[in-house]
Every structure is written in structure tokens, then in C-alpha cells.
Amino acid sequence: xxxxxxxxxxxxxxxxxxxxxxxxxxxxxxxxxxxxxxxxxxxxxxxxxxxxxxxxxxxxxxxxxxxxxxxxxxxxxxxxxxxxxxxxxxxxxxxxxxxxxxxxxxxxxxxxxxxxxxxxxxxxxxxxxxxxxxxxxxxxxxxxxxxxxxxxxxxxxxxxxxxxxxxxxxxxxxxxxxxxxxxxxxxxxxxxxxxxxxxxxxxxxxxxxxxxxxxxxxxxxxxxxxxxxxxxxxxxxxxxxxxxxxxxxxxxxxxxxxxxxxxxxxxxxxxxxxxxxxxxxxxxxxxxxxxxxxxxxxxxxxxxxxxxxxxxxxxxxxxxxxxxxxxxxxxxxxxxxxxxxxxxxxxxxxxxxxxxxxxxxxxxxxxxxxxxxxxxxxxxxxxxxxxxxxxxxxxxxxxxxxxxxxxxxxxxxxxxxxxxxxxxxxxxxxxxxxxxxxxxxxxxxxxxxxxxxxxxxxxxxxxxxxxxxxxxxxxxxxxxxxxxxxxxxxxxxxxxxxxxxxxxxxxxxxxxxxxxxx
Numbered sequence: 001x002x003x004x005x006x007x008x009x010x011x012x013x014x015x016x017x018x019x020x021x022x023x024x025x026x027x028x029x030x031x032x033x034x035x036x037x038x039x040x041x042x043x044x045x046x047x048x049x050x051x052x053x054x055x056x057x058x059x060x061x062x063x064x065x066x067x068x069x070x071x072x073x074x075x076x077x078x079x080x081x082x083x084x085x086x087x088x089x090x091x092x093x094x095x096x097x098x099x100x101x102x103x104x105x106x107x108x109x110x111x112x113x114x115x116x117x118x119x120x121x122x123x124x125x126x127x128x129x130x131x132x133x134x135x136x137x138x139x140x141x142x143x144x145x146x147x148x149x150x151x152x153x154x155x156x157x158x159x160x161x162x163x164x165x166x167x168x169x170x171x172x173x174x175x176x177x178x179x180x181x182x183x184x185x186x187x188x189x190x191x192x193x194x195x196x197x198x199x200x201x202x203x204x205x206x207x208x209x210x211x212x213x214x215x216x217x218x219x220x221x222x223x224x225x226x227x228x229x230x231x232x233x234x235x236x237x238x239x240x241x242x243x244x245x246x247x248x249x250x251x252x253x254x255x256x257x258x259x260x261x262x263x264x265x266x267x268x269x270x271x272x273x274x275x276x277x278x279x280x281x282x283x284x285x286x287x288x289x290x291x292x293x294x295x296x297x298x299x300x301x302x303x304x305x306x307x308x309x310x311x312x313x314x315x316x317x318x319x320x321x322x323x324x325x326x327x328x329x330x331x332x333x334x335x336x337x338x339x340x341x342x343x344x345x346x347x348x349x350x351x352x353x354x355x356x357x358x359x360x361x362x363x364x365x366x367x368x369x370x371x372x373x374x375x376x377x378x379x380x381x382x383x384x385x386x387x388x389x390x391x392x393x394x395x396x397x398x399x400x401x402x403x404x405x406x407x408x409x410x411x412x413x414x415x416x417x418x419x420x421x422x423x424x425x426x427x428x429x430x431x432x433x434x435x436x437x438x439x440x441x442x443x444x445x446x447x448x449x450x451x452x453x454x455x456x457x458x459x460x461x462x463x464x465x466x467x468x469x470x471x472x473x474x475x476x477x478x479x480x481x482x483x484x485x486x487x488x489x490x491x492x493x494x495x496x497x498x499x500x501x502x503x504x505x506x507x508x509x510x511x512x513x514x515x516x517x518x
Contacts, residue, residue: 018089018091019073019075019089019090019091019093020091020093021061021069021093021094022060022061023058023059023060023061024038024057024058024059024061024075024077024089025056025057025058025059026056026057026058026059026077026087027055027056027057027087028054028055028056028057031079031084031086032050032057032086033050033079033080033081034049034050034052034292034294035047035048035049035050035080035292035293035294036048036050036059036077036078036079036080036086036087037077037078037079037080037293038059038075038076038077039075039076039077039078040073040074040075040100040102041072041073041074041099041100041101042074042076043101043102043109043111043121044111044121044123044169044170045065045102045110045111045112045121046061046062046065046111046112047080047112047170047293047294048294049294062112062116063116064112064116064117064118064323064324065102065112065118067324067325068100068101068102068110069093069094069100070093070094070095070096070100071092071093071094071096071097071098071099071100071101072090072091072092072093072096072097072098072099072100073090073091073092073093073099073100074088074089074090074099075088075089075090075091076088080291080292080293080294081290081291102118104120105225106221106225108120108121108127108129109121109123111123111170113170113172114293114294114295114296115319117319117323118323118324119172119173120172120228121169121170121172122167122168122169122170122171122172123169123170129227129228130167130266131266132219132227132228133167133173133174133228133230134167134174134265134266134267134268134270135268136174136219136228136230137153137157137174137176137230137268137270138268138269138270140176140200140217140230140232141176141270141271143199143200143203144178144196144199147199149178149196150178150179150257150258150260151176151177151178151232151271152176152177152178152179152257152260152270152271152272152273153174153175153176153263153265153270153271153272154175154176154177154233154235154244154273154279154283155175155231155233155283156168156171156173156175157171157173157174157175157176157265158175158263158272158273158276158279158280159280159284159288160265161263161264161265161270161272162263162276162277162280162288163289163291165264165265165266166265166266167265167266170293172228172229173216173228173229173230173231174228174229174230174231175230175231175233176230176231176232176233177232177233177234177235177244178196178232178233178234178235179235179236179257179258180192180234180235180236181236182236182237182238183237183238183239184236184238186310186311189212189213189234189236189310189311190212190213190310190311192234193212193213193215193234194212194399196215196232197209197215200215200217200232205217205218205219206218206219206220206392208229208318208376209314209394209397209400210313210314210315211245211307211311211312211313211314211315212310212311212312213233213234213245213307213310213311214231214232214233214234214245214246214311215231215232216229216230216231216232217229217230217231217232218376220376223380223383223384224376224379224380224383224390225376225377225380226376233245233246235257237252240252242254242255242257242282243307244283245307245311246297246299246307247283247297247299247303248282248283248303249300249302249303249306250282254278254281254282255273255275255278255279255282256273256274256275256278257273257274257279258274259274260272260273260274261273261274261276263276312429313396314394314396314397314400315396316396316427316430317425317465318374318375318394320463320464320465321373321374321375321378321465322375322376322377327354327355327375327377327378327381328352328354328355328357328420328421329354329355329357330357331357331358331361332358332420332451333492333494334490335358335361337490338358338418338449338505339361339362339365341447341449341489341507342362342367342416342418342447342449343414343416343445343446343447344366345366345367345368346367346368346413346414346415346416346446347367347368347369347370347408347411347413347414347415347416348362348367348368348369348370348415348416348417348418349369349370349372349408349415349416349417349418350362350369350370350371350372350417350418350420351372351395351417351418351419351422351434352372352373352419352420352421352422352425353371353372353373353378353381353382353390354373354378354381355378355381356371356378356381356382356385356388356390358418358420359371359382359385359388360385360388362388362418363385363386363387363388364387368387368389368413369387369388369389370388370389370390370391370408370415371385371388371389371390371391372391372392372393372404373392373393374392374393374394374395374396376392379391379392391404391407395426395429395430395433395434395437396426396427396429396430396433397433398429398433398436401433401434401436401437402436402440404437405436405437405440405441408441409440409441414443414445414446415441415442415446416442416446416447416448416449417438417442417447417448417449417508418448418449419434419448419449419450419451419452420451421451421452421453421503422452423450423452423470423475424452424453424465424468424469424470425465425466425468426465431470431478432478435478435479435482435484436482438479438482438484438508439482439483439484442484442508442509442510443510444510446509446510447507447508447509448507448508448509449489449505449506449507449508450475450505450506450508451503451504451505452469452470452475452503452504452506453468453469453470453494453501453502453503454469454470454471454472454491454502454503454504455469455501455502456468456469457469457498457499457501458498458499459498466496466497466498467498469501472486472488472504472506475506479508480511483510483511484508484509484510484511485508485509485510485511485512486506486507486508487506487507487508487509488504488505488506489505489506489507490504490505491503491504491505
């Protein structure tokens with residue numbers, strides 16, 4: 001539908017005729033291909049598929065871009081393969097008169113990646129990022145090879161190297177895989193994945209685990225914010241197939257990995273599959289040589305199910321909570337009443353700490369406080385708060401939760417917990433793991449206090465955990481199975497972006513009687 005007041009030029013005069021707060025409206029011309037790069041003020045911020053046959057073409061802004069669209073915008077649409085400009089236009093969005101810049105707090109340019117999230121954009125950047133990424137990837141390859149692993153470059157890193165001997169301009173990480181022994185059982189692969197994690201962590205590096213077959217090695221700035229990542233995937237042959245999560249299940253004969261070859265990327269030599277072109281065709285299809293920044297993996301259901309059942313997914317909603325404006329930063333309506341529930345001077349673990357508003361209040365009240373979150377921006381926010389110790393932990397990952405439990409028990413001090421509007425946003429595994437943590441660490445006199453919403457929203461969507469809810473009876477049943485007692489303390493309503501929502505506060509303690517289960 002054409003917005004009111006918009007006049008479209010003829011196809012002979014291509015132009016962006018409307019740059020709107022909701023998106024772009026474009027007259028189709030013979031120059032339009034299947035996708036366009038969208039540049040704002042000379043910088044690519046997004047690559048969008050062009051709907052086939054639509055007249056006019058309407059491109060809605062990705063949600064992750066919306067917080068930045070306040071100011072003046074000179075917009076260019078260009079062909080991703082040739083760089084030819086197919087449409088132009090300009091507008092002022094929002095209230096600012098300054099040119100729109102899509103960048104992070106360090107001034108690093110951002111662009112929408114293939115997952116629909118904002119990532120660091122290498123193109124046009126003069127920050128030394130590509131050099132750091134490649135140098136550290138070489139160091140990581142040397143570490144793995146010295147320990148007997150077989151690492152090699154894959155993914156977008158191999159794609160950019162094969163096309164142009166450089167990193168893809170719209171990429172934001174380095175992709176490596178390690179080849180496992182032929183015929184490895186999935187359970188053995190999981191064990192090896194954790195051995196690999198311990199090796200990398202022994203070098204003082206942060207490992208973010210996405211699944212039992214996918215690790216993300218993260219390099220941080222001094223303030224705790226992320227500089228860049230190197231992904232490591234397990235690759236293996238089994239039962240006539242070659243597998244490489246997240247997306248590859250192809251006949252074994254389609255991909256030759258050994259003996260490894262090598263490839264040079266911007267002056268850095270890295271190991272590569274024996275048949276580079278065969279790997280790229282198996283992963284991206286026969287048209288891999290033609291740039292398509294809108295490419296998304298179309299993974300067959302059988303492959304997705306297999307990887308999920310073999311290796312799980314520990315990453316649910318981490319990117320959501322890491323996005324701009326997503327971390328919780330509000331106090332509960334009654335912080336003083338909440339504080340009175342914790343034993344005096346006890347350690348309090350703030351689970352799902354967000355921007356550490358409640359962590360700060362707990363510390364000010366004299367409680368040694370541990371702020372726990374799995375989003376790196378939350379860990380960074382808590383790290384600078386006086387009296388608060390920031391701790392990254394992923395409740396979706398049972399091994400990570402047990403590590404946290406061991407740390408708390410090793411400390412020797414009784415710990416209480418606050419979980420403010422986090423429990424309802426957890427997966428089933430996350431809820432079970434939180435109760436597992438309480439089962440093993442709550443001692444007599446310690447408490448866990450949970451605030452959570454109890455009714456579904458009218459705009460519920462799975463991708464937005466702030467629309468989720470929990471029935472108190474479900475918490476009581478699951479806690480009882482862990483030898484925990486639940487007491488409802490208070491309830492109320494709260495105004496949220498999803499309307500007025502009912503919530504309840506529960507206190508969890510060790511049950512006086514009952515049998516604990518492992």
C-alpha cells in the first residue's frame with residue numbers, strides 16, 4: 001500500500017520517494033535485483049531482499065535499527081554485487097537535525113547482520129578491528145593445533161577469502177571449525193567440546209557457549225565490553241554424512257577437509273579445507289561466488305532437529321537481552337519491603353541483573369551482592385558498581401549453573417537470591433536450572449525472592465520474553481520436586497510496554513520436610 005501523500009516517479013526515474021519512520025517505499029525499476037544494500041549518509045546499515053514483482057517495493061526498517069533513526073538521512077540503495085546505485089532519497093526522521101549515525105558507544109559502525117541483529121561493520125572502518133580479528137584467529141589456531149585439534153577456516157570467513165582474499169565487508173566475526181574423528185558419537189563430541197572450552201579458558205579468554213557444538217571466543221576491552229568474536233564449530237563425518245552445525249548436513253563425498261590446505265586473508269595465512277570450493281558449494285550453494293548479503297541458511301527440519309537433540313541450544317534470547325534498551329533498569333515498586341526479606345548483611349545474588357539497578361540498591365543496603373546475567377552488556381553494567389561483583393552465567397547451561405553453585409559453596413557464606421522478572425522469561429531448561437541452583441545452595445535462613453508476571457499479554461510473541469508469564473502453581477509444583485517450599489508474599493499490577501500486568505512475589509526456602517531430588 002502506498003502511504004497517503006506519496007507520489008511515485010516513473011520507472012525511468014528511480015528514486016526513494018519516501019523515507020518514513022516505518023521504512024522505505026521505492027518505485028521498481030529494471031535495475032532492481034533480488035536484494036539491495038541500504039546506505040544512510042554514505043554507510044551501509046542493512047541489506048534487504050526485494051520482494052519479487054512488488055510495485056512499489058516497501059522495505060520495513062529492521063527493529064534493531066529503529067532506535068538510531070533520529071536525524072537527517074541521505075539514503076542510497078545499491079546493488080550488492082556491482083555497487084551500482086539504483087535509488088536515492090532523503091528525509092528527516094524523529095526530532096534531531098543531526099545526521100543519523102548507526103554506531104555503538106565507541107563510535108564503531110554497526111550494520112544489520114544475517115540474523116537481523118546489529119553487528120560491527122568492517123567496511124569503511126579504520127579501527128584496526130580486522131587486523132586484531134585475524135591475528136587472534138591465528139593465535140587461536142596455533143593453540144588448538146598444539147593441543148592436537150584440527151582447526152580450519154569456514155563460513156563467511158572462508159567465503160570472503162575465496163572471493164577477494166579479505167574478510168566480508170558485512171561480516172563481524174571469524175569462523176573456525178575443528179574436525180573431529182570419523183564416526184564420533186554425539187555424546188563424545190559433547191565431552192570434547194567442553195574439553196576444548198577448558199583449553200581456551202586456560203588462556204584467560206571468555207568463552208560464550210551457544211550449544212554443545214558451538215563456542216564463541218570473545219575478546220573484551222578493558223571496560224568489559226566486547227571487541228570481537230571467533231566462532232568455533234565442531235565438524236565431523238558420521239554414517240555417510242558430513243555435519244557442521246549450525247547448518248550443514250551434506251553427503252560425505254561432497255566435502256573434503258583433509259589434508260588441510262591454506263588460504264591467505266589480508267596477509268594472514270590460515271588453514272582451510274582441502275577442497276575450498278567444494279565446501280563453499282556445499283554450504284552456500286553453487287552460486288556462492290555472487291555476493292548476497294541477505295543470504296540466510298535454509299536448514300532442513302531433520303537437520304535442525306538432529307542438531308538440537310544432539311547438542312541443545314544454550315543461547316535462547318541472549319541476543320534479545322543484549323540489544324539496545326533491552327536490559328531491565330527499573331527497581332521494584334517497593335524496594336524497601338523487598339530489602340527487608342533478606343537476612344541482614346547476607347550475600348544476595350541478583351539473578352538476571354540487567355543494568356544492575358537492584359544490585360546497586362542491595363549493595364547500598366549493606367549486602368555483599370553478586371550480579372548474575374548472561375548478556376555481556378549486563379555484566380559490563382554491574383562491573384562498575386561499588387560493592388557489586390559481576391558474574392556471567394547462563395541459566396540455559398546446566399554445567400554453567402553448577403559452576404556457579406560450586407563457586408557460591410566454595411565461598412562458604414550463605415547466599416540469598418533475588419530474581420526480578422527474570423524467571424518468567426526463561427526457557428524450561430532455564431527454569432529447571434534456577435531451581436537446581438537453589439536446591440544445592442540455599443541453606444537454613446537463606447531465601448530466594450522471585451517477582452514474576454502471572455498473565456499472558458495480548459501481544460505475546462515467542463521472540464519477546466518480556467511478553468511471557470508463569471502460573472504460580474507451576475512454580476510451586478516444580479520447586480516442591482526440588483525439596484523447596486514456596487510462599488506467596490504479595491501481588492499487584494505494573495504498567496509495562498505491554499499494558500497493565502499482574503505480578504506476584506514468592507519467597508522460596510528449603511523445605512523443612514520432603515525429599516530432595518537430583
